[in-house]
Amino acid sequence: MAWEDRTPFDAIEKSFGLGEPQVIAIMRKELKRSSFELWRKRVTGRATKHSALRSEDVTRAYCPTQYKNK
Template identity: 55%
Template sequence: MKLNLTDIQIDRIIEMAWEDRTPFEAITYQFALAEKEVIGLMRKELKRSSFNLWRARVNSGVSQKHLFKRNSEIDRFKCTRQRTISGNKISKR
């Protein structure tokens, strides 16, 4: 798995992966990484204990990383104010 990602992109992917309400589909949409690639990236970038903690959290009932675990009323994976691919910044008002 050879990914051509900048340090900033890797940091953002890790941040999104740690967020409970950001599904893997959002990471795939923004960075074209499948769930297995995100797991591999997390395994490579995190300490073993941090990776194990993250995996346990993703597979727990708390996390909504998988769409089938999400509330059916939520039909989007990004904030309504967030532009498609903008570094996840809210536009200036």
């Protein structure tokens, strides 16, 4: 969930009880350094990762085409 750009940290906290600092620590531990740095650069200040910065029109945590019916 943390890797997906459209999933806000609030949704991760609601689902798993992990706040943003804990998610960052897990990502730092589990990813290669370069991958972590790229991810961190991508999500820092990103409106889709922080519900407070997100538009009120967005009510979902993922892209509608992300989970396709088979």
